[in-house]
Amino acid sequence: MNDETPLPPRQPHFSHRGWWKWALLGLFILLIGGGIYGWRAYHAAQNTFTQTYRALPSKPSDTTITSGKPFAVLLLGTDTGALGRHDVGRTDTMIVATINPKQQTAKLTSIPRDTLVNIWGSKQDDEKINAAYPLYGPATTIKTVEHLVNIPIHYYVLLNMGGLEKMINAVGGVTVTPPLTFHYEQANVVKGHKIHLNGAQALAYSRMRDDDPLGDYGRQARQRQVIKALVLKEAGLSSLPRYQSVLNSLQSNMQTNLSFKDLIWLRTKYGHTSRHIKSQTLQGQPATINGIDYQIASQSTINKVSDDLRKSLSLAPMTTFQTDALDPSGF
Numbered sequence: 001m002n003d004e005t006p007l008p009p010r011q012p013h014f015s016h017r018g019w020w021k022w023a024l025l026g027l028f029i030l031l032i033g034g035g036i037y038g039w040r041a042y043h044a045a046q047n048t049f050t051q052t053y054r055a056l057p058s059k060p061s062d063t064t065i066t067s068g069k070p071f072a073v074l075l076l077g078t079d080t081g082a083l084g085r086h087d088v089g090r091t092d093t094m095i096v097a098t099i100n101p102k103q104q105t106a107k108l109t110s111i112p113r114d115t116l117v118n119i120w121g122s123k124q125d126d127e128k129i130n131a132a133y134p135l136y137g138p139a140t141t142i143k144t145v146e147h148l149v150n151i152p153i154h155y156y157v158l159l160n161m162g163g164l165e166k167m168i169n170a171v172g173g174v175t176v177t178p179p180l181t182f183h184y185e186q187a188n189v190v191k192g193h194k195i196h197l198n199g200a201q202a203l204a205y206s207r208m209r210d211d212d213p214l215g216d217y218g219r220q221a222r223q224r225q226v227i228k229a230l231v232l233k234e235a236g237l238s239s240l241p242r243y244q245s246v247l248n249s250l251q252s253n254m255q256t257n258l259s260f261k262d263l264i265w266l267r268t269k270y271g272h273t274s275r276h277i278k279s280q281t282l283q284g285q286p287a288t289i290n291g292i293d294y295q296i297a298s299q300s301t302i303n304k305v306s307d308d309l310r311k312s313l314s315l316a317p318m319t320t321f322q323t324d325a326l327d328p329s330g331f
Contacts (some may be wrong), residue, residue: 048247049260056139056156056257064154065262070100070313073258074142074156075108076133089160090130096145096153098312107312108279109305111145115284116294120144128294133158138255149282150306150318157256165199166249173198174229176205179221184208202226280308 064071077093094111113130120143122136129148132141142153168174175196178189185204189195197205206226212218258266282305284295307317 044247045263046260048251049256049258049263051251052254052256053259054138054255054257056142058139065265068101070098070102071154072151072309072313073097073099074145074153076138076141076156076158078133078158078160089134091133091141091158092130094129094141094145096149096151096309098151098309100312100314102314103312105276105278105312107309108277109149109309110279110281111148112282112284112295114293114295115148115282116287116289116296117144117148120147126289126294128292138257149302149309151309151313151315155256155258155262157254157258159250159254165203166253167246168197168199168202170245170249171233174202174226174233176222176225176229178205179218180212182208182211184211280305 073096075093075095075097076091078089078091090113092113094113096109096111098107098109100106111129113128115129116126117129117132118125119127119129119132119136120140122140129144132144138156138158142156146153173196175194176189177194178191181191182189184207186201187197187204187208189205206219206223208222209215209219214221282297283301284297287294287296303318310317
């Protein structure tokens with residue numbers, strides 16, 4: 001692999017990949033799923049999202065959201081703290097959210113962080129897709145995903161680890177009914193006994209895997225519990241102090257090319273889509289190349305996911321599509 005542009009070294013840490021997935025989903029739901037209450041809340045939100053706004057070189061049509069046409073948002077989760085750090089971090093979570101206002105549906109498609117790709121516009125061959133952001137930034141990351149699954153992506157939302165626990169705490173925590181008994185870090189739960197979790201406890205609850213007989217599948221089920229709990233807590237955002245607390249947790253931990261006007265439109269016009277969210281994963285096969293572990297998605301798998309995404313955007317399927325972002329030949 002070409003190493004002319006070295007990646008920042010990965011710091012030892014516990015896996016946050018599962019946490020990232022449901023944290024991003026929770027953020028997505030909060031962005032589209034409710035109203036902004038009152039003059040003070042409106043202006044607090046305007047101030048926050050003015051600071052999180054980051055334009056891209058190729059700006060989408062101004063009417064993409066307000067026209068009522070389907071659109072796609074790339075949700076990215078980085079594995080570092082504050083966005084201002086020198087080490088910008090890899091995107092350990094990558095989710096393509098497609099929203100179809102006419103059908104009142106949203107689809108979330110996860111792309112595994114280790115997916116083998118050719119990064120768009122780069123001489124880096126056979127790279128993991130999570131390297132695109134730290135090497136070249138959000139614009140190239142978007143282009144790489146567009147070329148991988150053959151759809152246009154209009155917007156992105158980038159969230160880092162710095163505000164995750166704050167976000168859960170800001171909505172007042174979440175209530176879940178554990179499917180098994182376990183103690184892991186701050187989480188101490190009993191099967192079938194409903195429990196209210198704060199941010200740190202919810203993080204631990206969603207991370208535990210080794211003591212679950214279902215392994216990662218069990219962990220994913222608990223992550224989905226937390227997602228649903230976040231949806232139920234949306235009503236709590238009618239409290240101005242709580243809403244401002246959510247905004248404070250996002251201010252230094254998020255960036256997006258969605259303007260404040262776009263976000264207002266999402267919340268007021270498309271909030272109903274949060275009740276009709278479906279999910280899927282671009283599933284690859286594990287492979288080790290030159291001592292490095294990858295996930296390699298077959299062309300048939302990519303075609304299936306591409307057609308599904310295009311359908312959700314009301315685009316015609318591309319039956320002869322051959323991705324130019326992936327070349328697993330010879331492996």
